[in-house]
Amino acid sequence: MSKKKKNFQPHKGNKVNQGGEFPFIDNFNTWRKNCQSVSGEKLQLKNVPNLYVFLRNHMLNNIRGGSRNKGLDGQGAIQFLEVIEAFVDSNLFNEGQAQLIQQLSSTLENMKDTGKDAGGKSPAFDPAFILFTEQEKTRTGQKKRPRTVQGHYATEWYAERNEGVTPVPKEWLAGKNPPHLALFSETETEFSKPKGLLYLMKEATEFLEDMELEVEVDKIPTGVDEVDLDEIKSVEDFFNDVVTNQSFWNAGGRLLTSKLRSSLQATEFAVKPNEQKPARKITNVGKEDEKDSLTGDVVSFRLTATALPIINLVDRALKRKNTNKAPNGFRAWQGDRKGGFDYRKTAREKYPDTYQDADFKLNPNQKVISKMWQQLLWRD
Numbered sequence: 001m002s003k004k005k006k007n008f009q010p011h012k013g014n015k016v017n018q019g020g021e022f023p024f025i026d027n028f029n030t031w032r033k034n035c036q037s038v039s040g041e042k043l044q045l046k047n048v049p050n051l052y053v054f055l056r057n058h059m060l061n062n063i064r065g066g067s068r069n070k071g072l073d074g075q076g077a078i079q080f081l082e083v084i085e086a087f088v089d090s091n092l093f094n095e096g097q098a099q100l101i102q103q104l105s106s107t108l109e110n111m112k113d114t115g116k117d118a119g120g121k122s123p124a125f126d127p128a129f130i131l132f133t134e135q136e137k138t139r140t141g142q143k144k145r146p147r148t149v150q151g152h153y154a155t156e157w158y159a160e161r162n163e164g165v166t167p168v169p170k171e172w173l174a175g176k177n178p179p180h181l182a183l184f185s186e187t188e189t190e191f192s193k194p195k196g197l198l199y200l201m202k203e204a205t206e207f208l209e210d211m212e213l214e215v216e217v218d219k220i221p222t223g224v225d226e227v228d229l230d231e232i233k234s235v236e237d238f239f240n241d242v243v244t245n246q247s248f249w250n251a252g253g254r255l256l257t258s259k260l261r262s263s264l265q266a267t268e269f270a271v272k273p274n275e276q277k278p279a280r281k282i283t284n285v286g287k288e289d290e291k292d293s294l295t296g297d298v299v300s301f302r303l304t305a306t307a308l309p310i311i312n313l314v315d316r317a318l319k320r321k322n323t324n325k326a327p328n329g330f331r332a333w334q335g336d337r338k339g340g341f342d343y344r345k346t347a348r349e350k351y352p353d354t355y356q357d358a359d360f361k362l363n364p365n366q367k368v369i370s371k372m373w374q375q376l377l378w379r380d
Contacts, residue, residue, distance in 0.1 A: 006214065009091040011294070012284045013219030018092055018296055020212035024101070024204035025088050027194055034193040035182055043178055044154050044168055051178055051191060056081055058127055058179065077127075077183060080104050080197065096291030098208050105201035112184050112198065116175065118148045128180030134158065151177040211296030215283035220305045224282055226312040229303075231278035234269040239317035246327040253330030253344070255314060264303055264310065271298045311340035318343075 008015040035052035048054050055077040083104065087097040115124020118131060132153045133146040149155050151173045159165040172178070178191040185196035194200070229235050242248050248260050271279040279298040280286060286293020311334055318324060318332055324343035326332045333342040351362075 007091075008214075008216065011092060012221075014284060015216040015218065016092060016283075016285065016294060017214040018211060018294060019214065020207075020296060021210045022093075022204070022207045024200060024207065025093075027200050027203075028084060028088050028197075030193055031182075031195075031197060031200060035191070038178060038191060044152070044166065051182055055127075055179055055182060077179075077197075080108055080201075093211070093295050094291065095286070095289060095293050095295050098205075098295045099291070101201055101208075102205050105198065105205060108183070108198045108201065113175075115150075118150055126180060127183070128175045128177050130177075149173060151175065151180075208295060212299045213283070213285055213294055213296045214299060215285065215301040216304050217283055217301055218304050219284075220307055221281065221284040226309040226316060228278050228282055229309070229313060230316055232269060232271060232275055232282070234271070235303075235313075236317075236320075238264070238267060238269070239313045240320065242314055243317045243321055243323070243332075244327050249326040249328065249332070251328065251330075253326035253328065253332050255311075255326075255332065255334040255336075257310060257334060257336045260314070261308070261310060264308065266302075268300050268302055270300050273297065311337050315341040 006017040006019065008017045010016075032052060035055065036050050038051035040046065040048040040050060040054075043051060043054065045054065048057075058077050083100060087093060111125035113128075114122065114126050115129030115131075116126070118129070124131070129150045130152075132149045132155075134149060134155065134157050135146050136144045136157075138144060147157075152168045154165055154168045155173060156167045159167045168177075181189050181191040181196060183192075183197050184199075185192035186199055188194050230239075242260060248256050248263075250256060276288065276297060279301065280288065280293070283298055283301050285298060314334070318341065324332055331344040333344050334340050
């Protein structure tokens with residue numbers, strides 16, 4: 001997991017830190033902030049607060065009559081920005097959003113340079129090629145054939161005829177105006193920081209597989225039991241240690257459940273790549289490839305929930321060790337849950353010759369404390 005400061009967010013009763021190398025969110029926020037800092041005055045546009053607003057409004061309720069983009073209202077950059085804003089401004093990133101980035105990246109790439117063929121019939125989505133016409137007249141006042149320009153209205157011809165207008169840089173009229181650079185520049189420019197949106201999105205798809213999830217499991221999902229937990233090697237190893245570590249047992253072989261619970265809740269369990277299926281079930285982050293599942297591999301989790309099958313997990317570890325005894329040799333048992341493991345002998349087993357006598361005072365099925373243990377307790 002990256003050393004970047006962790007930021008645990010609530011998710012289905014648990015807490016999740018989604019980390020690893022995924023720069024898209026930070027990069028998009030940098031890109032958006034930069035676009036918002038480019039004023040309408042800098043763009044030489046009236047009634048447009050900044051470059052970001054221009055991109056959001058491009059092809060939105062402003063397609064001119066007779067345009068080749070007729071009927072495509074709302075299909076400009078806004079369709080990308082609204083979607084990206086929705087998940088960038090949320091806290092956790094899911095598979096549906098990851099798939100959407102990949103799809104939108106492809107769609108945006110297909111929009112690059114569309115409209116370059118001035119007067120064509122196919123849609124022109126690239127703002128580099130917004131169409132304007134310059135209409136000159138003869139000395140007698142007759143209109144000449146209109147001249148087509150692309151990218152910006154403020155040409156030298158327009159500036160000469162309109163007081164207070166400064167011609168825009170020539171590159172703005174040659175396929176590299178600010179909106180185009182903001183969307184499609186492969187490098188950092190005044191209008192694209194750290195680069196154009198398309199390349200931020202393409203880069204994001206390369207990092208999706210590197211995302212990592214750390215989870216604090218405050219709530220065990222329905223259907224998760226000790227079998228699921230034991231599928232995680234680090235959990236199995238923890239309980240294998242419990243049945244060999246005397247500090248979790250008292251002198252008479254009784255499990256110190258509260259002490260074990262505290263140790264369990266303080267332990268971070270590592271998850272291997274081949275353990276993703278049970279780990280995602282335990283942590284409730286969703287099955288891989290489901291749209292609402294969180295993106296990334298589960299790399300670790302803590303079991304902070306109170307309702308944990310601790311007794312069953314210890315019993316499974318005892319069976320793996322092929323023993324029914326605590327580390328000190330006494331029969332293992334616990335007194336916290338009725339029906340949980342208790343390997344002490346019954347009175348019937350302890351006193352096979354006398355348990356049927358009329359004066360026998362114990363229930364034959366009663367678990368019996370050994371004489372040796374009684375002596376130890378008295379000594380302590």
